[in-house]
Amino acid sequence: MTDRLQEQGQAAPADTTVLSEGIAAPVAAETTEACLPEGFIRLGLAPELVQAVRDLGYTQPTAVQDKVIPLAMGAGEDAGRFIDLMVSSQTGSGKTAAFLLPVLHTLVQQQAEAEATARAEHERAAAEAAARGEAPPKRPKRKNPMQARSFKAATPGALILCPTRELAQQVAHDAIELVKHCKGLRIANVVGGMPYQVQIARLQNANLVVATPGRLLDLQRSQQIKLDQVQFLVVDEADRMLDLGFADDLAEINDLTAARKQTMMFSATFAPRIQQLAMRVMHDGGASVQRVQIDTPQEKHANIKQTLYWADNAQHKRKLLDHWLRDSTIDQAIVFASTQIECDGLANDLQQEGFSAVALHGALSQGLRNRRLMALRNGQVQILVAT
Structure with missing residues (x-):
């Protein structure tokens, strides 16, 4: 996905380089119809997510997606068990979708299971009422989450941390594009520089929250969001997190989400300071974390030329x-x-x-x-x- 998704489908000029993360390189127009998204189906993603990827015009996962998504979903030998991941890959290689798709897949599955359980419970209660000659119980009326009187602390199941509000907004928009076929799955964006009341309203019933650490902790301290039910924590651009001085905030968020099942950290490099951070936020002090490195930090983009010029003054x-x-x-x-x-x-x-x-x-x-x-x-x- 590109940054044009943030602007409600508005295309970027043809001569402008798009710098944001993508799902995959678009397939040539003449081959799109003949190429269904077998790659994303093969990864075992929910049909709703595969359809969203198809709508965006992508058919095959990138290298980082192909490697990370099965690991993040607990597929293969680790079926049913979530493992912590440290992932390093080039900018533009599709890292955003590499963590969004598996997290959303699990949330979709959990939502379907919860709905099936509620449906079975309602049918059982209705059968018991009918046996007693009583009217079947009514389903609970859905409240309007935008009404102030129904506001309550949000309890998301997944949390994605980004170092800047622009990146957090981009990731949130990408997530919204991916869940457009997923009924009832809500995405919320929490960043600085935005009105508190607007963000509090959008947090209602949010399943996945994309946030910058500072504003997230502000809302947590004012009891607008609770993090004790977070199952999946993703730290995007961990190296920039440290550059911007978020180490203490990450440590606090780590404590608040101590019951989570999985931690994924994405960084440009596996520098020693990133490894130290991983030891602080991963399960078992990072002893069982699995590393995925697609491209070496020294590998340059084929379409970028770097030149150094010396100036006298x-x-x-x-x-x-x-x-x-x-x-x-x-x-x-x-x-x-x-x-x-x-x-x-x-x-x-x-x-x-x-x-x-x-x-x-x-x-x-x-x-x-x-x-x-x-x-x-x-x-x-x-x-x-x-x-």
């Missing part, structure tokens, strides 16, 4: 940047700055020089950040200057 560096940005073959570019002040200053300077440029950093409001990202996706902005 700041003035020389700015002249080089101006030279590159005036290249007529460049439709869009992202320029990274080290500080928010430098980011704003460079964006303003580029605007003065006639470029269509905007700044993006953490001090801006969430609404403004969203609008600027949308403008970039729509091709209305040529240069994004970001921290």
